[in-house]
Amino acid sequence: KSVTRGSVQAIVLASLMRILLFMAALGVVMNGGLLNPGNPAASVFRIAAGEFGYMVFGIVLWSAAITSVVGSAYTSVSFLRTFHPWFEKNQRWLITVFILVSTTIFTFVGKPVKTLIVVGALNGFILPIALALMLFSARKALTSDYRHPQWLTVSGWFVVVIMAALSLKVMLTDLPKLWS
Incomplete structure (x- = not known):
């Protein structure tokens, strides 16, 4: 029951955040703000709150990225654990390698x-x-x-x-x- 409640709360919170971010972007654009096509999401924060907003965007994006990478690494390795005991034994190393590979790809691809x-x-x-x-x-x-x-x-x-x-x-x- 608590898992269901926690899941629903997470979905509602994520949905509310998306709505708020969309409304903020809409407000910036409707007030004449020109978004940078190279990174439109960051430019919304920069236009709305200057350099402080840009820094807040960086922190928010980094937090979202890190939790996403760690979550997907854990989930992927959890699936692998069912295939062979070796994956179970080396779970921590596999999660670390997954995170390092993801970070490396993103760093070089940009x-x-x-x-x-x-x-x-x-x-x-x-x-x-x-x-x-x-x-x-x-x-x-x-x-x-x-x-x-x-x-x-x-x-x-x-x-x-x-x-x-x-x-x-x-x-x-x-x-x-x-x-x-």
């Missing part, structure tokens, strides 16, 4: 806006793949007692096809424009 767009586009493939796996697993041949409604299966496969097609379109037509 370009935060482009990196976020590319990673977001890659994330677009996760939903159709995960949904396809769930639909495949819900087949009558694999589950003896569970019966998945046919209309949900058909609509689910429809969503898989549409999402996969849209993700592929973004990867093939929109992402190459970032480097042109």
Whole structure:
């Protein structure tokens, strides 16, 4: 019960923060602020609060990045632990290596806006793949007692096809424009 409450609170807080950040950006733009295309999010803070705002943005972004990297490293290694005891035994080292590799990639790639767009586009493939796996697993041949409604299966496969097609379109037509 406390996990559910904590999860809901985290989702509500994250949603509120996104709304507030969007409203702040909208306010800056509506008041004539010109965003830097190289880093529009940071320029919102700089325009709104000067150098102090820019510094606050850096701290907020660093905090978000570090918690995201540590969380994804822990989650990834947790999945690996189920495959072989070696992963369980070397969990701390694997998390550290994951964080170091992530940091190194970001340091050499740089370009935060482009990196976020590319990673977001890659994330677009996760939903159709995960949904396809769930639909495949819900087949009558694999589950003896569970019966998945046919209309949900058909609509689910429809969503898989549409999402996969849209993700592929973004990867093939929109992402190459970032480097042109």
